[in-house]
Amino acid sequence: MRQPGEFYQRDREWHPPAKTPDYKTSVTRSPEYSLLSLQQSASEITGPTFGHNDIDPIDNDMIHNYAQPGESAIGERIIVHGRVLDENGRPVPNTLVEAWQANAGGRYRHKKDTYLAPIDPNFGGCGRVLTDEDGYYFFRTVKPGAYPWRNWVNNWRPAHIHMSIFGTSFSQRLITQCYFEGDPLIAKCPIVNTIPDQAARGQLIAALDMNATIPLDTMAYKFDIVLRGRRSTLFENRLEGN
Amino acid sequence: MVQKLDYLKETPSQTAGPYVHIGLAPGAAGFEIYEKELGWDIAGPNAKGERIRVEGIVIDGIGSPIKDVMLEAWQANADGIYAHPEHPGEVEEGFRGWGRVITDFETGEWGFDTVKPGPVMGRSGKMMAPHINLWIVARGINIGLNTRIYFEDEAEANAADPVINLIEWERRRATLIAKRSERDGQVVYRFDVKLQGEDETVFFDI
Ligand SMILES: [Fe+3]
Numbered sequence: 187m188r189q190p191g192e193f194y195q196r197d198r199e200w201h202p203p204a205k206t207p208d209y210k211t212s213v214t215r216s217p218e219y220s221l222l223s224l225q226q227s228a229s230e231i232t233g234p235t236f237g238h239n240d241i242d243p244i245d246n247d248m249i250h251n252y253a254q255p256g257e258s259a260i261g262e263r264i265i266v267h268g269r270v271l272d273e274n275g276r277p278v279p280n281t282l283v284e285a286w287q288a289n290a291g292g293r294y295r296h297k298k299d300t301y302l303a304p305i306d307p308n309f310g311g312c313g314r315v316l317t318d319e320d321g322y323y324f325f326r327t328v329k330p331g332a333y334p335w336r337n338w339v340n341n342w343r344p345a346h347i348h349m350s351i352f353g354t355s356f357s358q359r360l361i362t363q364c365y366f367e368g369d370p371l372i373a374k375c376p377i378v379n380t381i382p383d384q385a386a387r388g389q390l391i392a393a394l395d396m397n398a399t400i401p402l403d404t405m406a407y408k409f410d411i412v413l414r415g416r417r418s419t420l421f422e423n424r425l426e427g428n
Numbered sequence: 429m430v431q432k433l434d435y436l437k438e439t440p441s442q443t444a445g446p447y448v449h450i451g452l453a454p455g456a457a458g459f460e461i462y463e464k465e466l467g468w469d470i471a472g473p474n475a476k477g478e479r480i481r482v483e484g485i486v487i488d489g490i491g492s493p494i495k496d497v498m499l500e501a502w503q504a505n506a507d508g509i510y511a512h513p514e515h516p517g518e519v520e521e522g523f524r525g526w527g528r529v530i531t532d533f534e535t536g537e538w539g540f541d542t543v544k545p546g547p548v549m550g551r552s553g554k555m556m557a558p559h560i561n562l563w564i565v566a567r568g569i570n571i572g573l574n575t576r577i578y579f580e581d582e583a584e585a586n587a588a589d590p591v592i593n594l595i596e597w598e599r600r601r602a603t604l605i606a607k608r609s610e611r612d613g614q615v616v617y618r619f620d621v622k623l624q625g626e627d628e629t630v631f632f633d634i
Contacts, residue, residue, distance in 0.1 A: 194435075196633065201441045202570035209443075211568030214489035218624050221633035222594060227550040229561050229576075230634045232512035233502060234526035242463055252461050273436045282466075286451025294447045297458040298496075298533070310461040312451045348444065348451055356502045357634045359563055359572060363442040377443060380570050386440045412436045 191417040192226045193357050194273055202380035209376045210337055226357060233356035236282040236316060245314045248285075248327035252310030259309035261290025261328025265398055265406040266364065269321045270351060273415025277321025283411070284350040285325055286312040292331030292343075301333055326404065332371055344371035344378065353413040364409045365391045441571035448498045448565060453530050467529075470501060470542040472522025477506025477546070480615045482577060482606060483539035486531065486564060489624035493536025497566040501527040501540060501577075503559075508546035544579065544615075550590050557585035557592070559604075564621065574632045577619050580608045595630055603629045 204216035224230065244251045249259045266285075270278040288294045288311065291303030295311045309328065317323045330345045347364045365372050372378055372391065381387045389412075398406035449457040455465055471479075482501075485493040503525050504510045509517035511525045519525070531538045542560075550556040560577040578586050586592055586605065595601045606617035621629045 197438065198633070200437055204570055206570060209568070209570070212443075212570055213568075215494065215566065215568035215623050216489075216570075217573065217628055217631050219600075219628050219630075221631050223633045224591060224594070225551055226634060227556065227591075228510060228515055228548055229502070229504075229550075229556065229559070232510040232515050234524060235512065236466070240464065240466060245462065252459075271436060273438060275434065275436055284451050286447065294450055295457065295459055296447045296450050298446060310454065310459060312454055312461060314462075348442075348448070350444075350452060356561055356563065356574075359500070360439060360441060361444045361448075361565055361572060362439050363445075377445075380442070381440045386437065389437065389439055390442070412439045414438050415435065 192231065193355060193414040193416050196414060200381075200383060200386050202382070206376075206380040209380050212380070230357040231355045233352060233354060233358065235354070236280070236352070238316065240282075241314055241316065246323075246325045248287075248310065248313045248325060251313060253308035257308045259289065259328050260306050261309075261331075263326070263404040264329050265324055265326055265400070265404055266347060266392065266409055267322070267324035267395075267398060267406065268392075268408050268410040270317050270323065270353075270411045270413060271321055272353075272413050276415075277317070277319075278353055278413055279317055279319045279321055281317050281321075281354065282314060282352045283317065283323050284312070284314040285327075285347050287327065287330040287347040288333055290328045290331050292333030303331065303333070329366065329405075337376055341376065342371055342374075344369045344375050349411065351411055351413060358413040360411075360413060362411070363390060366407060367391055367394050443567060443570055444498060444565040446496050446567040448496070448567075449530055452498060452528060456530050467500065467527050469522075470503070470525060470527035470540060471505075472520065472524065474520040475505060475523045475543045476520060477543040478615065479541070480544050480617060481539055481541050482560065482617045482619055483537065484619040484621060485536045485538070486566070486621045487623065491625070493531075494566055494623075495531055495533050495536045497531045497536070497538065497564060499529050499538060500563045501529070501542070502561040502563070503542065503545040504548050506543055506546045508548045508558075510548070547585060554590040555585070555588070557582050557589040559589075573623075574634050575621065575629055576604055576632070577606050577617070578604050579617060580605050600628075600630050603627055
């Protein structure tokens with residue numbers, strides 16, 4: 187009998203290393219000892235679950251979820267959609283995807299953001315959604331603007347949406363960023379470039395998806411997310427040990 | 429040529445950045461947007477067991493508290509059961525076992541209220557001492573850090589814990605043990621996380 191077992195070991199060479207001096211803040215925030223590798227137990231293969239009681243249907247519409255009645259956020263209207271899959275290519279259904287981003291001018295609604303681009307009174311900048319039975323999700327939002335940040339004297343973040351994904355276990359927990367096809371700032375970004383492999387960086391660039399656009403209304407980008415896959419234990423499974 | 433394996437690659441991690449609160453705790457970022465923010469109530473009203481508070485700071489390589497961290501906690505209930513369909517057993521109505529906390533922007537202090545978890549069955553029939561799993565993200569942290577909070581007053585269980593015993597250097601084991609005290613009749617555990625230096629917290633690759 188095939189039973190679900192451990193999640194595949196994380197490929198730490200595909201992910202950014204902890205210490206990446208070109209992204210300066212990482213220098214004092216990166217552990218220096220090796221991580222201790224754990225064989226997974228119940229503590230790692232379980233994780234929080236969410237349901238439709240936790241969120242509201244409007245939460246995935248960032249154009250409207252903070253707007254006054256009859257108003258909408260300013261900017262290039264886009265749909266960001268895709269599937270959450272695991273490394274085996276199977277969809278991850280009913281999992282929570284949370285997103286946050288700057289407004290069309292590159293300004294965050296955050297007390298610590300002092301960039302001179304204006305706040306959009308009708309844009310909050312966060313959304314969340316559960317994937318459906320096929321692992322599919324979508325957001326409606328405005329395309330975020332690039333913004334400057336203090337790293338080198340003159341660094342600009344490419345347009346990006348931060349994304350947080352849960353999966354079904356605490357070991358799949360992931361936060362990443364979605365970039366947009368064709369943005370010349372991607373290649374120059376020290377945060378993008380914390381990821382050593384070019385193909386891995388490409389995995390974070392959403393493709394312009396003309397098939398998903400709404401003519402005369404909204405552009406679309408496709409962003410698939412892959413979480414760690416899981417072994418099927420074909421033989422004796424000692425995970426629980428009893 | 430050999431056949432090609434058709435596994436996908438995991439989406440690479442990126443830092444949560446300085447504005448993680450906007451997405452995951454917008455109230456703290458200074459605005460109300462959701463009816464319900466997630467993760468503020470770990471145990472719910474019906475959970476059995478000892479009510480505790482866990483507090484700490486996250487300290488960088490210079491020795492300064494980090495003031496823009498988000499932490500997530502994942503724990504079993506007092507019977508050692510996780511609120512998850514794959515874990516045998518039932519949890520109390522309203523017990524989720526998951527919490528999300530952010531640090532105070534001025535002091536870097538964080539804290540959450542919960543119940544003390546029970547021991548959890550580990551691999552190969554070895555019981556794990558009571559612990560809370562912790563995941564830490566922030567600006568400057570390129571991939572979330574996993575660690576565990578164990579409890580000072582569980583010395584016997586800690587000594588037999590299969591994960592603590594994997595740590596070769598006994599000195600480093602102490603970095604996972606939260607210190608117990610009482611304040612106004614409330615049990616408080618202190619768990620400071622050090623990202624670098626002599627007493628760097630043990631982090632796991634799970
Ligand atoms: Fe950002």
